[in-house]
Amino acid sequence: MADWLDLNPDPAHVKREREKARALRKTDWWRAQIAAGVCHYCHKKVGAANLTLDHVVPVARGGKSTRGNCVPCCAACNASKKAYTPAEQILDQLFPAQSPSFEAHG
C-alpha cells in the first residue's frame, strides 16, 4: 500500500473501543444484524455463527464501536480487509500496486 497509510493507533482508544465492541456483540441490536447470516461486504450467506463484528472504519484507524460503524463480516472479508478504510480499498482496487506485466509477441 501507499506510503501515506498511517498506522499509528492510540492504545487507549483501541482498548476502549474493543471493549465497547465486545459489549455491543451481546446486544439484541447485534443479534438482529447477524440474524440473516449475510456478510455486509460480499453479501454471501454464511450463517450467523460465521459472522464477526467488523468496524467499517477500523478501531486502529480511529474508528468507534458505534452501531453505524459496526457491520457483520465473514471470515474471508475480515482477512482481506485488515486495517484499511473502504476508501483505501477502492483506491487499491483502482490502482493495483503491481499488475502482471504484459509481454507482446510479434
Ligand SMILES: [Zn+2]
Ligand atoms: Zn464477506
